[in-house]
Amino acid sequence: MGKKILLVDDEPFQLRLMQQVLSQNGFDVVTATSVATAFEILDNEIQDLIISDIEMPEADGFEFRRRLLENNQLKNIPFLFHTAHNKEILIDKGLALKAIDYIDKNTPIVQLVAKVKNILAAVVEQKEKSINELKLVADKLNLKNVPNKSLKLKKFEVDVFHKTFQNHPGGDFIDFIKIDDRYTFIVLGDVMGKKWGAWFFSFTFLSYIRSAIRLCVFDGNLSVAQIMQRINQVIHVDEFLDDIYSTLSLVLIDDEEGLITYSGASDLPLLKFGNATNEITQYKSKGLLLGFFKNGNFNEQLISSESNDKIYLLSDGAIDFEANGVKKTDLGMFAKELKAHLQQNLTFKEITSSIFNNKKYQVDDCSLIQIKRL
Numbered sequence: 153m154g155k156k157i158l159l160v161d162d163e164p165f166q167l168r169l170m171q172q173v174l175s176q177n178g179f180d181v182v183t184a185t186s187v188a189t190a191f192e193i194l195d196n197e198i199q200d201l202i203i204s205d206i207e208m209p210e211a212d213g214f215e216f217r218r219r220l221l222e223n224n225q226l227k228n229i230p231f232l233f234h235t236a237h238n239k240e241i242l243i244d245k246g247l248a249l250k251a252i253d254y255i256d257k258n259t260p261i262v263q264l265v266a267k268v269k270n271i272l273a274a275v276v277e278q279k280e281k282s283i284n285e286l287k288l289v290a291d292k293l294n295l296k297n298v299p300n301k302s303l304k305l306k307k308f309e310v311d312v313f314h315k316t317f318q319n320h321p322g323g324d325f326i327d328f329i330k331i332d333d334r335y336t337f338i339v340l341g342d343v344m345g346k347k348w349g350a351w352f353f354s355f356t357f358l359s360y361i362r363s364a365i366r367l368c369v370f371d372g373n374l375s376v377a378q379i380m381q382r383i384n385q386v387i388h389v390d391e392f393l394d395d396i397y398s399t400l401s402l403v404l405i406d407d408e409e410g411l412i413t414y415s416g417a418s419d420l421p422l423l424k425f426g427n428a429t430n431e432i433t434q435y436k437s438k439g440l441l442l443g444f445f446k447n448g449n450f451n452e453q454l455i456s457s458e459s460n461d462k463i464y465l466l467s468d469g470a471i472d473f474e475a476n477g478v479k480k481t482d483l484g485m486f487a488k489e490l491k492a493h494l495q496q497n498l499t500f501k502e503i504t505s506s507i508f509n510n511k512k513y514q515v516d517d518c519s520l521i522q523i524k525r526l
Contacts (some may be wrong), residue, residue: 154178155272156197160190160216161205161234166257170203170234177265187211187219194226201272203255206235217249230275232268297325297354298519303336305407306526310338313504313520317469322517323350323398324467325358331369337376338403340419340465340521343396344441357398357442360386376402376415377452380439384417384450387443397441401465403523410525412455412463417442420466423487425494427460432491457525462494469518470508479515500524 157179161167167183174181182199184190186208193199202220206213213233221227233254252271255264303310312326323343330336339361343350364383373379380402387393400417414422416437424433439450455463471486472479486507493503500522508518 154180155200156180156182157201157203157268158190158193158199159183159203159234160185160187160208160213162186162208163205166205173261173265174268177269179268187216190216191219198225199229200275201230201232201268203232203234203268206233214249217251221250230271232271297321297327297351297358299326299328303328303330305336305405306333307407307410308405309524309526310405311500311522311524313500313508313518313522315469315508315518317515317517320517321351322469323354324469324517324519325354326519326521327358327362329362329365331365334406334408335369335374336405336407337365338405338465338521338523339400340467340519341398341400341442342419342467342469342519343398345396353393353396353398356393357387357400360390361400361402374404374413375452376404376413377450380415380417380450381448384439384442384448385446388446390443393443397443399467400439400442401437403463403465405523410457412457412523413452414455415439415450415452417448417450418444420468420471420483422455423464423466423490424455424457425462425464425491426458427462428458430491430495432487434487459525461525463523464490465519465521465523467517467519469516470520472515472518 157174159167159170159181162185164185167185171181171183182193184193187210204213204216217231220229220231231251233251234257235254236257255267259267298314299312302312310328314324314326316322323345325339325341325343327339328336329339341354341357341361343353343357345353361383364386365379368379368382380400383400399419401419401422402415404413414435417439418441419437421434421436424435426433435453435455437451440448442448457463468481471483472481489507490503493506498506504520
């Protein structure tokens with residue numbers, strides 16, 4: 153799929169000409185004859201580049217750019233002015249609004265296409281450089297929100313699959329919190345938001361979760377519902393996390409009794425594959441997003457298991473995919489595919505390699521945890 157470009161101009165002929173030229177060079181081009189229409193398009197789909205005329209009725213290109221800068225979701229889209237005017241005062245005014253550059257409408261077609269390609273290439277290069285620098289810092293600080301190896305207990309084995317979206321860290325976080333030889337907590341959460349912003353906040357959520365679990369355990373409290381409520385109360389009053397929310401699946405493994413207790417906060421259902429029945433059972437939580445209300449209405453469920461039973465925790469990205477340019481979510485399809493693989497006695501690695509392959513276009517970071525009863 154080519155880079156997406158939004159063209160904004162009140163002259164239909166100019167729009168058709170630009171659209172044809174850029175489309176022939178592999179770009180995915182949409183057009184708007186007004187600023188209002190442009191915002192309607194951006195509400196439905198974020199573009200990789202915006203090229204806008206300056207002189208337009210109702211709202212001109214400068215007003216368009218100012219309004220974009222006020223929108224946190226749109227302000228970082230690379231922006232070019234396309235104008236028949238080359239007066240320095242207009243150019244300076246446009247560049248002062250953080251536009252990358254301007255293109256004269258008299259520019260030859262070949263040069264116009266080359267300029268657009270160079271700008272998009274430079275944006276990609278700069279983005280990759282920034283990502284690499286952030287990754288380097290994260291590695292040096294040993295910042296990790298996903299375990300890098302499986303967990304082996306006496307009666308259970310826990311495996312983790314985690315895949316970032318387009319190599320961008322996201323909001324998924326996972327942790328194994330071993331209390332003693334008997335009790336271990338499994339944590340899977342997903343901070344609302346995208347990429348680095350969600351990734352940053354995931355460490356704050358993890359910190360609160362770890363602390364709440366330890367404090368409750370010290371008080372002799374092993375109720376996952378009550379621990380979830382303690383986590384929720386702390387997050388709810390934290391001004392730093394105002395309007396930042398997260399899902400959470402919290403599981404307590406009793407390695408002596410072979411029992412699993414589960415509580416969830418607006419998460420996806422846990423899936424249990426019964427080795428004897430060859431069927432998948434869903435366990436749905438009632439809790440609200442962490443921090444949304446003071447009382448999250450959390451409950452807990454006891455999940456028994458027999459030899460070779462498997463329980464799965466998953467994030468939204470595991471069931472999200474893109475088909476024909478449209479994002480879709482289908483838990484039923486995922487469960488059906490998972491069941492088919494399990495009935496073939498495939499390993500966890502074989503299952504994840506099959507489900508999360510290049511044929512399924514990933515639209516978010518995705519995580520899958522398997523808890524296997526030995």
